[in-house]
Amino acid sequence: MGGVVPRSVSALPLLLLLLLQAERPRGAELTFELPDNAKQCFHEEVEQGVKFSLDYQVITGGHYDVDCFMKDPLGNTIYSETKKQYDSFTHKAEVKGVYQFCFSNEFSTFSHKTVYFDFQVGDEPPILPDMGNRVTALTQMESACVTIHEALKTVIDSQKHYRLREAQDRARAEDLNSRVSYWSIGETIALFVVSFSQVLLLKSFFTEKRPIGRTVHS
Amino acid sequence: MEKYQPSPQWINLFVFVKDPENKNLLARQYGPRGSFTFTSQSPGEHEVCLHLKSIRFALFYDGKLAIHLDMQLGEHTNDHTELAANDKLTLLHLRIQRLVEQVEKIQKEQEYQRRREEHFRQTSESTNQRVLWWSILQTLILVATGIWQMQHLKSFFKAKKLV
Numbered sequence: 001m002g003g004v005v006p007r008s009v010s011a012l013p014l015l016l017l018l019l020l021q022a023e024r025p026r027g028a029e030l031t032f033e034l035p036d037n038a039k040q041c042f043h044e045e046v047e048q049g050v051k052f053s054l055d056y057q058v059i060t061g062g063h064y065d066v067d068c069f070m071k072d073p074l075g076n077t078i079y080s081e082t083k084k085q086y087d088s089f090t091h092k093a094e095v096k097g098v099y100q101f102c103f104s105n106e107f108s109t110f111s112h113k114t115v116y117f118d119f120q121v122g123d124e125p126p127i128l129p130d131m132g133n134r135v136t137a138l139t140q141m142e143s144a145c146v147t148i149h150e151a152l153k154t155v156i157d158s159q160k161h162y163r164l165r166e167a168q169d170r171a172r173a174e175d176l177n178s179r180v181s182y183w184s185i186g187e188t189i190a191l192f193v194v195s196f197s198q199v200l201l202l203k204s205f206f207t208e209k210r211p212i213g214r215t216v217h218s
Numbered sequence: 219m220e221k222y223q224p225s226p227q228w229i230n231l232f233v234f235v236k237d238p239e240n241k242n243l244l245a246r247q248y249g250p251r252g253s254f255t256f257t258s259q260s261p262g263e264h265e266v267c268l269h270l271k272s273i274r275f276a277l278f279y280d281g282k283l284a285i286h287l288d289m290q291l292g293e294h295t296n297d298h299t300e301l302a303a304n305d306k307l308t309l310l311h312l313r314i315q316r317l318v319e320q321v322e323k324i325q326k327e328q329e330y331q332r333r334r335e336e337h338f339r340q341t342s343e344s345t346n347q348r349v350l351w352w353s354i355l356q357t358l359i360l361v362a363t364g365i366w367q368m369q370h371l372k373s374f375f376k377a378k379k380l381v
Contacts, residue, residue, distance in 0.1 A: 028289065043284075127298055127312055145313040152320040159327045166334055167263075177345070184352060188359065195363045199370055206378055 027052070027120035031059065034066065034105045035112045041102040044121060048096040052121040054079075055088035056103070057164055060171035062111030067104040073097025083107070114171075116164055222284045225250040231285075232269040238262025261330045292323050 027044075034040050046052055058064045068087070069080040072095055079089050079101075093099070103115050138146065227250065234245040235256050243256050243264070258264055270283060298312055307315070 030289075127309070127316060139310075141310055142313060145310070145317060148317055149313070149320065152317065152324065155324055156320065156327070159324065159331075162331065163327065166331070170334075170338075173341075184356075188356065191359065191363065195367055199367055202371060203374055206375070206380065 027118070027122075029116070029118040031114060031116040033112060033114050034061075034103055036108045036110055037106050038112075039102055039104040039106060041100055042117075042119070043098050043100050044119065046093040046096070046099050046121055048093055050122045051090060051092045052099075052119065053088065053090040054101060054117060054119050055086070056115060056117035057086035057168075059114040059116055059164060059167050061105075061113030062108050064113075064168065066113055066115055067107065068101065069104075070099065070101040072099055225283075229270070229272065232271065234267050234269070236265040236267070238264065261333055292319075292326075 030042075032040065044052075054070065056066070056068060058066050063083075064085050065083040067082045068084060070078050070089070070091075072078050072093075074095060074097075078091055081087060101119070103117070105111075105113050229250045230247050231250070231252065232245075232247050233252070233254060235243040235254075237243050237258065238260055243259075244254060246254065248254075266289075268285060268287075298316070
């Protein structure tokens with residue numbers, strides 16, 4: 001997953017909660033748009049004793065920072081950070097239930113942000129669902145496959161980070177480009193205004209002031 | 219989390235998918251449940267939008283909607299149990315198949331990065347050109363404005379018989 005941006009847009013003031021239910025114990029990656037002064041929450045059902053991890057990164061917008069907090073089913077805040085650009089957090093679920101994590105852009109008045117997050121619950125499932133019950137020794141070929149699989153997972157992971165970095169750098173570059181364009185235009189206008197008013201001002205020094213209210217002598 | 223009621227049958231969720239060129243890849247209306255697949259034709263940012271346009275909804279329900287979204291990309295779309303059953307593959311074969319899928323994903327990602335770099339290089343070169351032309355233009359404007367100022371003032375002073 002990743003590289004797809006779902007945007008939850010509603011016509012009327014609806015609060016859309018995206019429930020990511022892990023039918024397969026894997027979790028999800030999502031890149032979504034967070035409007036200014038808004039909060040977006042996600043919920044996940046987690047069993048007791050399962051370890052889960054959340055890492056997130058701000059891709060575009062403002063100062064590239066976001067608030068994030070996470071609550072357990074009892075309402076306790078297990079993680080809370082403000083104005084973070086990226087972070088990673090793991091936790092072992094003590095209570096079974098629905099865990100909630102929210103991203104908040106409420107501190108920003110005009111910059112909407114694009115946030116990427118990766119929420120992983122539990123371990124990777126075995127290649128065939130019924131394999132988990134069998135306990136067999138792996139042949140050399142199979143262990144080699146497992147090793148290669150883990151190594152490739154690392155490669156895919158670092159590629160994902162490069163892709164996010166590239167998207168972020170692109171956003172910064174485009175922001176800079178528009179700022180420079182506006183400044184150039186503004187500077188040209190300022191140039192014209194200043195040179196014109198210089199000439200007018202100089203001319204006014206050498207122009208006699210006409211007396212106000214001339215009386216007509218008959 | 220608050221308790222949610224099951225969704226009524228008349229709820230229609232409008233789904234549309236946009237490709238990097240802002241063209242609609244998919245635009246359809248679904249009931250309270252639905253599934254869709256699409257294959258990306260070009261690399262880049264795709265947008266998936268879920269839209270609920272219903273005044274009836276806002277009036278009768280507090281305005282809160284819980285959506286279950288399950289999205290799978292790339293090699294996660296392959297169902298290994300199905301593959302194993304259809305082709306009668308051994309476990310080892312399946313493992314190697316999974317490795318092949320992973321390598322294909324890596325290749326696709328590298329291809330994507332290559333295209334991004336190419337695009338970035340083109341943008342850099344065009345920006346470089348534009349900056350060069352703009353600097354020259356701005357210098358010319360500056361010089362022309364200076365000349366205009368001098369000429370205007372000179373004629374003004376001549377008229378005033380100060381020069």
